[in-house]
Amino acid sequence: MARVFKSGDGTTLAMVSIDATARTIDGVTLVTVHLTGDGVARRIRLVHRLDGPVWPPRREGEPEPGWDETGYEGIVPADGTLALGYATPAPPDEEPVSVEAATPVRSDPDSTAVDGPAGVLQRLGEPAPPRDAVPLPTADDHDLRVDGEPDNRSETDADVPTRSKCDDDTGTDGDELPTDPVTEWFDRVEQRVATVERLDAIESVPDATAAVRSAGGLAPARRAHRATEADRRRLLAVADRAERLAARIETADPPLATLERLR
């Protein structure tokens, strides 16, 4: 299927020809697009028209430059073809994409300028180590802090349910916290869970846009989701330890009355 896109009122000579196909494999629709220039380099906005989210190509976990949740923005070279491909769970259609803007661009180096810290992240890739590189905490990890520094305390002085980094009393002064760190930690986890639940409740594209916007963008939403994975593991570890401690309390029955008599 090849169509010619005409910019403006369609009467100008400014044209980018578009050739798009969509096919479904195992429930995923793959869209391929070829945009061919007309002798002038043009900045185009490719709009995804199928009823479902765009799954853009990614590098280092971040969408490739130019892609966002609604489509792609980039430059069709003057005398060449821009080939694009992406996936979507939406069923295919005759016209999977359309071109909305095709303004001529000068070959200015500023077009590569990054857009804020998120732009730096998108362009250079997520620096976090891969998930598989991170050891999983186990229920036997007495120290539930994220940094996992060795816990040298003996069992007898382990009377604090959990320590956050902020309540270390051996570090700096001024570490006093207004509320107890366990409650604070639960509150923060709750906030992240609420964010992920909002994203989970999405049923339509406008919902999705609003939820992603309220999460601060797609990358923060992804990070919130990733953080809740770690939260879940930590919560289960806390629950496990809490249960074991409670069980020990139940089984321990010190003969206090006898001890009293021995004094």
Add this chain to the structure above:
Amino acid sequence: MILAVTGGKGGVGKSTVAYNLAAGLDAVVVDGDLGMADLPASRGPDLHDVLADRADPVEAVREETPVSILPCGRTLAGARAGDPTALVAAVEAVERAYGTVVVDSPAGLRADVGLPLYVADACVVVTTPARPALTDAVRVRELARELDAGLVRVVVNRVDDAFDADSVADLLGAPVVTVPDDDAVARAQATGQPVCQSVPDSPVCAAFEALAGAVERELRRQPHVE
């Protein structure tokens, strides 16, 4: 003033240069190596906590060390948990509180190298005379240019007598400061001492003093730097 110390290649002495430069500028050094921190750390909140929104960046700065430092956590889980882009606001907050910040960058060319360059007013590129290190220095210089962090000085670390500083200055397009190869540097770094504190009359101390002086002169001239 925010200064990024970067270099592309690992093991060329970025952290050593960052620490000693911060000492010379009376700055706070931020250990921006999220995955493999190597500046001294102590107990308390660190950069991982700051990026995960668990701690305030200014409160995480340690002042009891010879050079004030915002240390970084040392675990992979911590490196994965935070928002790397939050580094920008964190470094700016430390700058507002302390005036001058030196960010020690990791090796590589990923966002954890780009973000310090993005937030910095200028950068110092560290290399050794070895060819692979110089090649990576050229790459990171290009990234710095793109992210608008002017290159103030190239530090060529562990230099012996036969080194040709002019060719490196030509290659990277900035004046060169050479740091002689001296075991005293590693010994000082291992104990958390700035070189000029442990061996004050040494050529290595003179080199770091020259670097700090050059950075002061160049950056204080810039109109947007207070």
